[in-house]
Amino acid sequence: MSTVIAITARLAAALLAAAVLGGCASGKKAPDWAVNEQGAAERATDAYLSGNQRVAEAEWRRAREEVSRTARPDLLARLELARCAAQVAALEAAPCTGFEAVAQDAADAEQAYARYLQGQLAAGDVALLPKAQQAVAPLAPEQAAAALAAMEDPLSRLVAAGVLAVRGPVPMAVVTQAVDTASAQGWRRAVMAWLINQQRLARALGDTALADQVQRRLDLLQATQK
Secondary structure, eight states: OOSOOOOSTTTHHHHHHHHHHSOGGGTOOOOHHHHHHHHHHHHHHHHHHHTOHHHHHHHHHHHHHHHHTTTOHHHHHHHHHHHHHHHHHTTOOOOOHHHHHHGGGOOHHHHHHHHHHTTOOOTTOGGGSOHHHHTTTTSOGGGOHHHHHHOOOHHHHHHHHHHHHHHSOOOHHHHHHHHHHHHHHTOHHHHHHHHHHHHHHHHHTTOHHHHHHHHHHHHHHHHHHO
8 A cells, every 4th residue: 555645535544544554565454444434535525525415424424433443633633634625626615623623633744734725835835745736736826737637536636726726716727627527527516616616717708608608517417406
C-alpha cells in the first residue's frame, strides 16, 4: 500500500490504515476498523457527492465510530478532513467543524491540508499537501487547467478545482473540467453546483448559448430528482 495517498474522502481510509500499519506491503493484514472505515468513507463520499444526504450522514457516522475505536484523535482529524474535502469538491461553503474539534491533535500535514481547503495556504504548506494537490496548490486559477487535466483521480481533481473556487473566481476552463469530472462520475450534487457556477460565468461572459445549454442540463437533473 502506498504511503503517498491523497487525503481526500475516497482515499482517507487507506491513509489511516497506512498510518497504523506502516508497511501493508509486508503482508500485514489491515485491522477490521480500517477495512470497515474505508468502506464507510467510500460510500459516504459517493452518497454525499451524489446528493443522498441521509446515506452520507449514516456512513460518515459509521466511519467515525470505526476510527474512534483507536482512541486516536489524529486519525479522526484525517477522516474529518476527508469529509471537508468532499464538501469543497461540491462547492459547499460549510465550516469544517468536525476537523476543528480535533485540530489540536492533528499533525502538521493535516493542519496544512485544512488551510489548503480553506484557501489559506501558509509558507511551506505545499510540500506537506497530498501529492495530487501539490501541482495545483501554488498556481493561479488561470494557470491551473493543465495541472487539473493531468490529475488521474477524479475526486482529487474536483477537490483541487473546489479549492481554486474557494480562493476566488475561476476561469471557464477550470469550471468546465469540474463539470465534466462530476458528470462522468454521476455525482449529482457536485454536477449541479458546478453547472450553476458555469451558467453564472457564461452569462457574465455574454455566452447565452452556453448558458441556455447549461439550463437544459440543470432541467434534466431536476427532473430526475422528482
